[in-house]
Amino acid sequence: MAEIIVLGSAAGDPSPERGSSSYLLRAGDKLYQFDAGEGCSVAMKRQKIDHSKIAAVIISHTHPDHLSGIFMEIQMMYLAKRKEPLPIYLPSEAKEPLERFMQATYLFKEKMGFDIPISAIQPDPFFRDDNVTVYTRANSHLENYKQYIENGKYSNKLQSYSYVIRTGNKKIIYSGDIGSVEDYADLLDNCDLLITEGLHADLERLMDEVGSHGVKHLVITHLTDKMYKQSEQILSLGHKYGVVKVHLAEDGLKIKV
Numbered sequence: 558m559a560e561i562i563v564l565g566s567a568a569g570d571p572s573p574e575r576g577s578s579s580y581l582l583r584a585g586d587k588l589y590q591f592d593a594g595e596g597c598s599v600a601m602k603r604q605k606i607d608h609s610k611i612a613a614v615i616i617s618h619t620h621p622d623h624l625s626g627i628f629m630e631i632q633m634m635y636l637a638k639r640k641e642p643l644p645i646y647l648p649s650e651a652k653e654p655l656e657r658f659m660q661a662t663y664l665f666k667e668k669m670g671f672d673i674p675i676s677a678i679q680p681d682p683f684f685r686d687d688n689v690t691v692y693t694r695a696n697s698h699l700e701n702y703k704q705y706i707e708n709g710k711y712s713n714k715l716q717s718y719s720y721v722i723r724t725g726n727k728k729i730i731y732s733g734d735i736g737s738v739e740d741y742a743d744l745l746d747n748c749d750l751l752i753t754e755g756l757h758a759d760l761e762r763l764m765d766e767v768g769s770h771g772v773k774h775l776v777i778t779h780l781t782d783k784m785y786k787q788s789e790q791i792l793s794l795g796h797k798y799g800v801v802k803v804h805l806a807e808d809g810l811k812i813k814v
């Protein structure tokens with residue numbers, strides 16, 4: 558049986574009660590990390606996670622609330638004398654900048670004592686081992702930045718991904734951040750667990766899609782603190798559309814799949 562562990566469920570605005578986006582999937586005897594927002598290493602310590610079991614870190618996009626915790630995580634692993642490699646997968650536009658920023662923060666690969674292979678996310682499936690296969694879906698989350706990139710002649714490529722994860726006979730979707738529910742709605746058939754951000758989603762549309770596709774379990778995350786306080790309205794919206802099982806994410810929440 559697989560399990561999802563929520564390390565950080567906040568949206569972009571730092572929250573006094575929540576870390577920034579980060580989730581672990583436990584499958585077999587390994588952990589697979591999706592996003593590494595600020596506070597993920599603290600959350601692992603608080604939740605007594607054996608981080609030596611992390612087999613890969615997979616980043617959905619490079620907004621700070623999904624990436625900024627990676628440096629402290631690497632430092633934590635160095636101080637814990639990690640030996641196992643830590644493969645990091647992220648959008649191709651960020652591969653070289655991350656390598657350079659690791660140097661800038663004195664996280665020299667030669668000093669760490671463990672390998673940190675950094676790979677650009679490739680066409681499907683880009684990650685596969687004995688426990689999981691991970692497929693990618695490019696989404697429209699960063700489209701609104703087009704004008705800034707053109708005007709500033711920046712090299713950014715607007716890369717943002719949602720993931721379909723197969724483990725055993727289960728299908729899990731992690732949306733990352735999205736532009737709209739349409740980014741992944743066509744993937745929802747036979748989905749056992751959908752972990753989706755709710756900040757950029759029309760929640761009524763979301764519930765409609767989830768209900769009509771018969772998704773078995775919905776977890777909504779990445780909401781503002783104000784939105785989390787409206788949980789009753791959000792959950793009742795789910796009931797209106799026949800969503801069988803729906804939760805709002807909390808840091809420390811564990812979900813069996």
Ligand SMILES: [Zn+2]
Nearest residue numbers: 568569622734
């Ligand atoms: Zn975000």
Ligand SMILES: [Zn+2]
Nearest residue numbers: 618620698734
């Ligand atoms: Zn984002």
